[in-house]
Amino acid sequence: MTDVLPLAVSFEALTSMGFWLGVGVIAGAYTIFTLGLQLNVGFTGIYNFGQAGFMAVGAYSMAIFVTDTGINFWLALPLSMLITIAFGLIVGLPSLRLRADYFAIATIAASEAIRLTALNARDLTGGAQGIFGFGDSWESLQDTIEGWLMDLGWSDPDTLAPLFIVVWIVAIGLTFLLSRVQGTPWGRVLRAVREDEDAARALGKNAYSYKLQSLAISAALAAIAGFFLAINLAFVIPDEFGPTFTFVGYSMLVLGGLASYWGVAIGAIIFETLLEGLRFIDLPISEVKIAALRFIILGLILIGLMAFRPQGILGKREEMVLGD
């Protein structure tokens, strides 16, 4: 892992394939994660701040299924998604009846409750040490893909190349699928709920049910992102699933533009590229300060974006202005 997350300041790392593949994997996982936020915030108007918690449920369920119960990895994935959807419904059933701002607080609380449970329920989750050793099935697929890559003429594929390819196939596939669904009558009801819940209800639409569906699908997307994150790290630990993960997802969402699924991928790629690329700023100051400087610069870029392009890169300005 050390060659993926270099602490050394070197130009070599900036051009290293392995490094950027690592960045790409994270950006891909974030894309899937943030697609859920886009569905909730951009298309349904519900402010889900618990996405990292849903991701934790997905990743931990998968890890526990594989390591504790010996269920096959490929079966554990859909099962974990179902469990995460169930969690989404449990969180949403009471809290989606709340006003938008209270819902946001309820979800962040749920997310922290999940993380703290993971930290303390040591028998189940391994506590702070987390869970290892669920990746065998993935590694055999990884070998297969490496074999294909070599057949295609890549003599020595990077170990991260298969994961990079798979995460982006999934991310692009899901983006395409969600965009298609958004254009259907179902998607139209979601947008109506976003615009004005009462108007939607007055026209015979069960707004509450649509908000629940939106949250459940978003939780499923978080679970998928969690699988990739777990595979990438080869372990799951509670620290990975803090609220910061959700906040970074929101930054990508705003950067790419609200109510645009393709904007999510663009936001995630730009954000991650900047965040990781800024590691290589060459200044005569300590590494700790450079690390802090990265976030300052990133923050300034985001503020600049808000000032000059508040709708984000692919967002529609009209929809944003007319929205309220």
Add this chain to the structure above:
Amino acid sequence: MTDPEGTAAAPAAPSGNGAKPIFEAQGVVKRFGGIRAVDGASMRVREGSITALIGPNGAGKTTFFNVITGFYRPDGGGATFEGRPVLGQTPYAIARRGMVRTFQITKALAAMPVIDNMMLAAPNQPGERLVNLIAHPREWRRRETEVHDQAMELLDVFDLSKLADTYAGHLSGGQRKLLELARALMTKPRFLLLDEPMAGINPTLGRRLLEHMQRLRTEAGVTFLFVEHDMEVVMGHSDRVVVMAQGRVIADGKPDEVRTDQAVIDAYLGGG
């Protein structure tokens, strides 16, 4: 709005007299803390009628609307629509039964195009359920084409077809009122409840709105209940007038009867 021409266009068609009620409310109560905003309101709306609900500011008209359409939970009383109980049901369930409302402050779905506003309202669209998107792709697409045609026809009637692809948020106040009425009609309602449809629009447009109501009543058999502030506006355009004051119904009758009713005069002059 007190023009005599408007009066001339008034009900030539069946006035709904003697017809059975499509809607009936009995002692409806809604409290906010200690205030009884609706305090035992009872009324009937005859099938096929255009009934006006009037009353001075704070009479409880809009609250009454919100209670009977499910937006507020009632604190007492009962109501039936087409003979079956309606009070306490959810707004969407009531709307699906054909009792559809509009809002005092228009709720145009601003960041959606006009055509999407219209198509949204159409009932029986299987594509509004996720499973059907995969299970019955043909059905919902066919319904979508059908609904699109109906929407364009209706927009034509309301002179909004040129604006079909415009965001609803760009429409003028009057156009929004028309859109809201057109959108409500997309649901194929049997009973339309309009909360101050004439508020904030110019008199010409207001008159057209009333003409639309007359025509819909005759052609589609839609029953109307509309809230209005101004007593004069409703006189020429409604067959029945229900008057509310201080949360209660104080008069119910033909426009002429109500106009001369002492309780009504007192209420409007602040006698209550």
